Amino acid sequence: MASPPPSKPVAALYIGLMSGTSLDGVDAVLFDGQAVQGHVHAPFPAALRDELLALNTPGADELHRAALAANGVARSYADVTAQLLEASGTRRDQIAALGAHGQTVRHRPGGFDGYTTQLLNGALLAEQTGIDVVCDFRSRDVAAGGQGAPLVPAFHRAVFGVAGRDVAVLNLGGIANLSLLFADGRTGGFDTGPANCLLDGWIARHQGHAFDADGAWAASGQVLSPLLAALLAAPFFALAPPKSTGRDLFHLDWLDAQLTPGLVPADVQATLLELTARSVADALQAQMPGATTLIACGGGARNGRLMQRLAELLPRVALQSSVAHGLPVDQVEAAAFAWLAQCFQEKRPGNLPAVTGASGLRVLGALHPA
Structure with a gap:
């Protein structure tokens, strides 16, 4: 047979x-x-x-x-x-x-x-x-x-979780989202607000570039405190998780409604970068105050000025690229x-x-x- x-x-x-x-x-x-x-x-x-x-x-x-x-x-x-x-x-x-x-x-x-x-x-x-x-x-x-959304926290737990430590993973795409990998095994996650969608849209409108390379244009401007306060007053930022968002809320028409005549475009870009950094830092401190490490990925992790501001706003948190953990930021x-x-x-x-x-x-x- x-x-x-x-x-x-x-x-x-x-x-x-x-x-x-x-x-x-x-x-x-x-x-x-x-x-x-x-x-x-x-x-x-x-x-x-x-x-x-x-x-x-x-x-x-x-x-x-x-x-x-x-x-x-x-x-x-x-x-x-x-x-x-x-x-x-x-x-x-x-x-x-x-x-x-x-x-x-x-x-x-x-x-x-x-x-x-x-x-x-x-x-x-x-x-x-x-x-x-x-x-x-x-x-x-x-x-x-x-x-x-977000759906990535379970995967982040599998590849980035560290037993006995509070670790957060930050994805900076068009929208920013956090995965919270708690030391006790719990996993959390939510969208924090805009990241590249507003930064890319604003520089495309004013300079014709697809993105602000290394955050250089934002770094050349000054943060406009009244505008930043107006943007941070959006109800989404005060919501407790679970929450998610997208271009349905954060788009250039939404931004335009907050602007006053005569603003310098580079200053608006600086303020948008600060909006991303502040909303991420505030959310991490509120939801995982014991975070020891923040692992950044997504295209925004290549924005040197944004990484600098996050490090300044989170001085007790080690800010690392996902590259250091075996995965390039765009993968x-x-x-x-x-x-x-x-x-x-x-x-x-x-x-x-x-x-x-x-x-x-x-x-x-x-x-x-x-």
Whole structure:
């Protein structure tokens, strides 16, 4: 009797795809369940980026435009996936699944009937890559009464937690969020407010740059105390966790409503940087006063002036880059969504009710088989 054919080995590799609120493009990582084995970044095509930004606010023919943008995101994700596979010498049949975040254009978990929208045609992505796609991670948590964000604290606990120490992780994307990894094993997390979304928007308007490199333009200005006070008076900052936010609240029209005539643009940029630093520092001191270490990641971790202000505002906290812990700053969130895809495949919950406010643990994501 012939021996049965050997069983196909179970793929142990995952790909994480992340495009955040800053709209700087797509980060793709190859993740083996423990560590990142490869990384590729690709910017969005300019027309797609502009359309995604426009879809953050109400406009004409939104259903049609959103459907086309979701296709565009899928094609961008497929392109960067192909680049990652080629660069790492990996075959697509070695990948168990893609964890794909999609592009957030609305986030209203506490308003209306509660919803969050990430544009991505997961079926098209599965067609173009030939790999199982897990996406739409946030909706199940919102359906269970949660904020749907942040979802990274469970991953941060797995990779950055230190027994017996209060450690915080700060992601500085378009929005800033904190993960609180308490010494006793508890995990917390919430959005603290704007990070790059306002800083990038303001410098794009006045200088035509995509971002303020190293915070140099902000460093050339002076903080406007009355403006800072007006911005910090936004009700979001006084809310207790769980809480999350996005461009629905923090956008240039919101900023414009607080401005008075004659302000120097560089001074406004300095004030926006101070807004981010102050809101993060105030939140950390309020929610984890015993923090010994703050690990920074995301694009804003490369802003030297912002890092300097955080260090000055938190003199008793060791401020470190995620690089020192084995993950470059632009790979952490993509790795988190690869990890969430692994959780989905293994039917493990990916949310933390103490963080999001959901009524219980839930397996997150929806599957589009290859």
